[in-house]
Amino acid sequence: MAGSTLTIKDLHVAIDGKEILKGVNIEIKGGEIHAIMGPNGTGKSTLSSAIMGHPKYEVTSGSITLDGENVLEMEVDERARAGLFLAMQYPSEITGVTNADFLRSAINARRGEGNEISLMKFIREMDKKMEFLEMDLDMAQRYLNEGFSGGEKKRNEILQLMMLQPKIAILDEIDSGLDIDALKVVSKGVNEMRGENFGCLIITHYQRLLNYITPDYVHVMMQGRIVKSGGPELAQRLEAEGYEGLKKELGIEDETVGQEA
């Protein structure tokens, strides 16, 4: 069977009563890599948070489905077990819980009671993936994200991605704050996941990442909507001329979410 499909239709999202997303439409299929670009404060993280079910974000209308199943009716953990994954722009730090214990809980939550992964197998898997991502093996026994540098946190998000093998992943600024070596490693991790059973939505400000992970589609977000979609060449155009050219073309003066087109 081919991969899964995440379908988002006319999605409206509000935070504290303020509307941020104003009708987002996008479909991500297994095997596809989509990139969303866009200036600061245009709703990119809001979209990813709404998909995952962040408690602060309220979906006021529209729909999100995964293979036809209504994602909006699912709790956050159910969404994850259904196959969604979000690498967060700002991952939480959790004291006292080791990276390894956390990941094992996450894996076992998917496998269900009576079918837990053996400790040996888990350790082998984790070591292998950490080596692949050129992470210090000691990180497994450190508390989850606590005291991790910005780059280490991002790598750790990719480690989770690789361990959990979701159907559809959203990577929110996975490249921010990475030096060039770390960027290569993180890209290597994502490319390793590529395949017809894996769909991915990459949120980024930089064409640089897309040199390593070539997207199939590129979308631009402004004012809480996707205002333009295209292929990889769209990202290159933005890199060359910035957002001004596109804004002029679309007749947008202020791209932030407070404004109407």
Place this chain on the structure above:
Amino acid sequence: MTTETKLPFDKEYVSSFSKEMSEPAWFAEFRMKALEQFDELPMPKPDKTKIDKWNFTQFQQHTVKSAPYSSLAELPEAIKALVETDAKNQTLYIQRNQTPAFLSVSEDLKAKGVIFTDLFTAVREHGDLLKKYYMTQAINADEHRLTALHAALVNGGAFLYVPKNVEITEPIQAVFVHDDPQANLFNHVLVVAEDNSAVPYVENYISTLEASATVANIITEVIAGTNARVQYGAVDSLEKGMTIYVNRRGVAGRDARIEWALGLMNEGNTISDNTTNLLGDGSTGDTKTVVVGRGEQTGNYTTKVVHFGRHTLGNILNHGVVKDSATLIFNGIGKIEHGASKSDAEQTSRVLMLSEKARGDANPMLLIDEDDVMAGHAASVGRVDPIQLYYLMSRGIPKTEAERLVIHGFLAPVVNELPIEHVKVQLTEVIERKVR
């Protein structure tokens, strides 16, 4: 409810009890003097909790007789879980209510002159040591009404003596079992570590029943000589019918280290006082306390480090979880006396509230009477962070499991300090049961 303060046990009773236990005259006199002082002395006054309605003094029976355990195999399951039943050469004391119920001391330790025995045997056989250290250096009988009551009525406990230069690596363990609804615990543990010695010690107070109205008045004294190191671990899980006063105090000599790891899991109302007096230059007091409060319980936990010597280091770390309509109060006190220059008093107290009705409080106090020192404190009272839960759940972990992870993580820095592995496991299980 009126609180009766007249003691149910008089001089005649105490004197005959002392005779029955074949105590030496000095010890009997010590009891008598404390009994006389009882009436004049005030109750202790823990910060932020009014205890004038608490019953610490009225109870039916002073001692109960219980059968000893003839072997470890015979222990009830709950107690078996605390000890290593198949270990050879271990050093372990089990007391059942007031009865010394099991004792084993490794040959190696005996050969090195280590003494580990029940308190009454110690009073009879090691009178000189007891006379020197029992309620003379760490805690005095006349500090307040409850210390006097303890001195007058002490009815159980243990004595651990580590001679000069003896370094013990295998933890020594004491288990105090409470399984009689009439048993009131006036338990005293005295640990003396002579110069350059080292010892890890762990104790459990455990109830295997839910009794009616009983009283626990527990005192621990730790005397650490020059350059001695004492690691003191405790897991208290006494039942909810008990009113509990527990005072654990250490005195550190020059360059000595006293390290406490306390899991205070009682179900009954509890006043806990854990003080470390850093007398010698260069000494260290390190206290880690973890508490879970639940039900209608009120718990008041004072942790204090007093710096007398120069270059002394005090470190207090308190983590507590409180749920239902329980109240949990941490008082952290770092006190630096005049002359204790170059000393450092650090403390952190954190409370996590799991329900709307639960109340938590963390009061850091720094009392400093010397200029050339360092000090720092952090305190927080809060709830489980919904963003942390969101993060864990976004990886597929169900909400209850995510909460469990956050709570365990919150308590882990203290739990991980316990020096005996299976006691650590047991504390984890107690926590698990209590926070669920």
